[in-house]
Structures are given as structure tokens and as C-alpha cells.
Amino acid sequence: MTDDIDRARKREEELLGDALRDQARRAGLAGKTAADSAEYCQADGCDEPISSARRAAYPGCKYCIDCQRRSEHQQQQSARRAFNR
Numbered sequence: 001m002t003d004d005i006d007r008a009r010k011r012e013e014e015l016l017g018d019a020l021r022d023q024a025r026r027a028g029l030a031g032k033t034a035a036d037s038a039e040y041c042q043a044d045g046c047d048e049p050i051s052s053a054r055r056a057a058y059p060g061c062k063y064c065i066d067c068q069r070r071s072e073h074q075q076q077q078s079a080r081r082a083f084n085r
């Protein structure tokens, strides 16, 4: 019983991970370098400077950590909604 639940949960996580990876690929982040990252957050009304460490760690990133986290949270919620249909 517990095994079934574990398996189902693991499968769901895999699907979710795949969906997020697909999303990142579609967003065109694959193959980017730190030079493609924004120096300032591109979110509306934010303009936070993005540290060079973050730009190097997340090539092609456009948002500061706060805005990125917010947007990832929203993506996860919509991915979850899609799977729970």
C-alpha cells in the first residue's frame, strides 16, 4: 500500500521534472552562457541587480532570485494542476 503511494509520488515528481525541463528548453535557456544573463532583473518594476555569481550559475537568467522563485513557484503550480486533471 505504502509502496504504491511512494511509486505514484515518485512518478508524479518525474513527470513534474520533465515538464519543468521542457519548459526551460522551450524558454530557450539551454546552451546559454553567463553573457546571456541579464545584469538587472527583467521583472516588471523590479530592476534588482543580478549578481555575477548568479548569472554564471544560471546562464541566460533574466530575473533576480526573488522573482525567479516566484515564477518557478507559479510554473510548478500550473504543472501540478495539469497533472491533477
Ligand SMILES: [Zn+2]
Binding pocket: 041, 042, 043, 046, 047, 048, 063, 064, 065, 066, 067, 068
Ligand atoms: Zn526581480
